[in-house]
Amino acid sequence: MSDYQSALTGLFLGVLAVLVTASATAFLLARRRGAKDPLVENLSARVNAWWVMALILGLAFWIGQPAVVLLFAIASFAALREFVTLTSAHRADTWMLAALFYVALPVQYWAIWTGWYGFSSIFIPVYVFLMMPVLSALRGETGNFLIRVAEVQWAAMVAIYCVSYVPALLSLDIPGYGGQNMLLVAYLVIVVQMSDVLQYIWGKLLGRRKIAPKLSPSKTVEGFVGGVGSATVLGACMWWITPFSFWQSGLLALVIALTGFFGGLALSAVKRDRGVKDWGAAIAGHGGFMDRLDSLVFAAPVFFHLVRYWWTL
Amino acid sequence: MFAGIAAVVITRLSWLITAAQGFWHPEAKGLPQAVFFANHTSNGDTVILWSVLPRRLRQSTRPVAAAEYWLSHPLKSWIGRKVFNCVLIQRDPAQRVQDPVAQMTGALDAGASLILFPEGTRNTGTELLPFRAGIFHLAAARPEVPLVPVWIENLHRVLPKGEVIPLPFICTVRFGAPLRLAPGESKGAFLFRAEAAVRALRPESGGAA
Numbered sequence: 156m157s158d159y160q161s162a163l164t165g166l167f168l169g170v171l172a173v174l175v176t177a178s179a180t181a182f183l184l185a186r187r188r189g190a191k192d193p194l195v196e197n198l199s200a201r202v203n204a205w206w207v208m209a210l211i212l213g214l215a216f217w218i219g220q221p222a223v224v225l226l227f228a229i230a231s232f233a234a235l236r237e238f239v240t241l242t243s244a245h246r247a248d249t250w251m252l253a254a255l256f257y258v259a260l261p262v263q264y265w266a267i268w269t270g271w272y273g274f275s276s277i278f279i280p281v282y283v284f285l286m287m288p289v290l291s292a293l294r295g296e297t298g299n300f301l302i303r304v305a306e307v308q309w310a311a312m313v314a315i316y317c318v319s320y321v322p323a324l325l326s327l328d329i330p331g332y333g334g335q336n337m338l339l340v341a342y343l344v345i346v347v348q349m350s351d352v353l354q355y356i357w358g359k360l361l362g363r364r365k366i367a368p369k370l371s372p373s374k375t376v377e378g379f380v381g382g383v384g385s386a387t388v389l390g391a392c393m394w395w396i397t398p399f400s401f402w403q404s405g406l407l408a409l410v411i412a413l414t415g416f417f418g419g420l421a422l423s424a425v426k427r428d429r430g431v432k433d434w435g436a437a438i439a440g441h442g443g444f445m446d447r448l449d450s451l452v453f454a455a456p457v458f459f460h461l462v463r464y465w466w467t468l
Numbered sequence: 469m470f471a472g473i474a475a476v477v478i479t480r481l482s483w484l485i486t487a488a489q490g491f492w493h494p495e496a497k498g499l500p501q502a503v504f505f506a507n508h509t510s511n512g513d514t515v516i517l518w519s520v521l522p523r524r525l526r527q528s529t530r531p532v533a534a535a536e537y538w539l540s541h542p543l544k545s546w547i548g549r550k551v552f553n554c555v556l557i558q559r560d561p562a563q564r565v566q567d568p569v570a571q572m573t574g575a576l577d578a579g580a581s582l583i584l585f586p587e588g589t590r591n592t593g594t595e596l597l598p599f600r601a602g603i604f605h606l607a608a609a610r611p612e613v614p615l616v617p618v619w620i621e622n623l624h625r626v627l628p629k630g631e632v633i634p635l636p637f638i639c640t641v642r643f644g645a646p647l648r649l650a651p652g653e654s655k656g657a658f659l660f661r662a663e664a665a666v667r668a669l670r671p672e673s674g675g676a677a
Contacts, residue, residue: 236487236636246628253633430672435638436489443638 159335162396163216166341170209173349177202200440208438208447212344216337221268223340224322228264233444235260235314237434241425242306247296251287251307259283260315267319270326279316284308313422314445317452320459327459329466332398342397343411343458346390347451350412351419353389354382370423379416386412398466407461411454418453471550478551479519482512486626486639490520496616496643501581504529504643505603506618507596507666508585512627513620517583518552520641530575531583532568534559555582569605576610586662592629596667599659607649607658614646617662619669642669 181199188195215222235256244252259279266275288304321343325336332339358378366376390408394401422445426434435443482488496502506517514531521529535556538548548554555575557568572582584606586599607615619642627634644665649658 232636233487237638239636240622240638244625246625246631249628249631249633249635252635256636257633435487436491436640437487 159338162335162338166338166345166396167213170213170345174202174206174209177205197440202440204438204440216341220322220325220337223325223337224264224268227318227322228260230444230448231260231264231315231318232256233437234318234434234448235310237437237443237445238310238314239307241429241431241434242310243299243303244307245296245299245303247294248291248303248307250294251290251304254286254290255283255307255311255315259311263315263319264322267323267326272323272326275319275323279311283311287311313452317456318448320455321451323459324455324462327463327467329398329462330468332466335396338396339398339462342390342393343455344451345393346386346408346411347415347454349389350382350386350415351450352382353385354378354416357381357385367420367423370420370427374420383409383412383416407458410461411458414457415450415454419450421453422449474547474551478515482515482519485634485636486516486623487636488516488520488639488641490641490643492643493645495645496614499525499614499616499646501528501576501579502614502616502646503576503582503584503603503606504616504618505584505586505662505666506620506641507670508587508590509592509620509624510590510627512623513585514552514554514583516620516623516639517618517641525581528579529581529583530555532557532572532585536560553580568602569609572602572606573609576613582606586659590629592624596663599663601655601659603662604649604655604658611649611651614648615662616646617644617665617669618642619644619666619671621671640671642671644669 181195181202184198185192185195190196211226215226239252239255263275263278266278287307288300291300291304291307321340324339324343327336327339329336354374355378357380358373358375361377361381362373362375364376365372366374366379387405387409390411391401391405393408394404397404399407426432433442434445437443438447441447504517506513514533518526518529518531530553533548533552533554533556535558537544538554538556539545548556555571557571558564558566572584575582584603586603587597588600589597591597603615607613621640621642622637623639625635625637626639647662647665
């Protein structure tokens, strides 16, 4: 069995072990506290959703790069829709929004699929950024113009551009690591999501002082330190599936966990501003797609560019 | 058979654009028959409400709709009659050959559920228009049938009047606790209660109205 295949198998078994442990925990808690207990119901819904997400991601990985790109394009569409729903979009923004959903999003993911970095890295920050206000201005509605345009720029950056950095990892040319980039995507997604989960667990076990009470009722300092710390250790221990050394892997995992935390915080602020608790209700137990992607959207671009600068030709 | 396929296509397409989901009050769940009355902001209201109903209920639910809208074009006529199985009401009293309330009670007696928009017309403003009397007369004729208030959110942003391209926005459909006409309740009191029930389902936050 090649290195790549044994890495994939190891990853698969590792994820399976974590999911089985989670399901077992939910089952034991249900036995102890009763199935109707709200904590148990929420935990069960969350764990079941994790199983589905892991299976879908695993299937996409197994099929290959086009499937992964398509999967994230679909997630991007759902996330963009959730984001735009919370904006002050006026009917004068119709062309701008239609262009975003039906032109910008597919074009961005096409560029990711073909590996055209020179285009996918600047299409949204340059061309889409400049065209969007024009499309809205042409309709002549000036009420709240700056607010509407700024909100749509955020939507485009967060829900399309940043999300697209995850499948973009597949086209990085890393010497000695050719053909194994799928493992890098798995590394990023696992570290970010486990960081969220570990922060939650540490928070439940030791949490006392709230870290940002105005933004998040449940995030604590102890949860933050424990979660980020253990995610760093986890990332370091995963060094063997990456092109990094043990220490480099730990450092990158630390960066991923930190940026993920800050992303979660920033997007929570957006939710508080709009007076909603979740971005949507698409994923039972978790909320909307944005609720699942909020840490990933900040971590992915930073991770991509660090790897690109230090590890590619 | 084609009507069945068309129904599936329409529900899937509307789900793709709006991710429409129903949120049910526990007392409104599992009713075998009901009259659903909702706010009206878009031509898509009927489609969205109908598409979030559980399949069994959806198959026996008939939207109450304006005859002159649905019968104006052969394709719309087929969709209105065969796919949605509308109860078609003539809006102009001078042109009526049947009493609309009789048409609706006939449908109820046959076991169907109804979808009704008591505002009477598409509302482009932010406040509910005063409810027309039709729902009161229906409740008086068949007081045992539960009336379920519904709020449809965001659909007016998906396809505003005069626009052609539907935009993806998250639409939610909230079903509230069922109402019944109290014995001896006046028209004014009942309509006031019905309006309040629909208004109460409106989410307070999230995006522009």
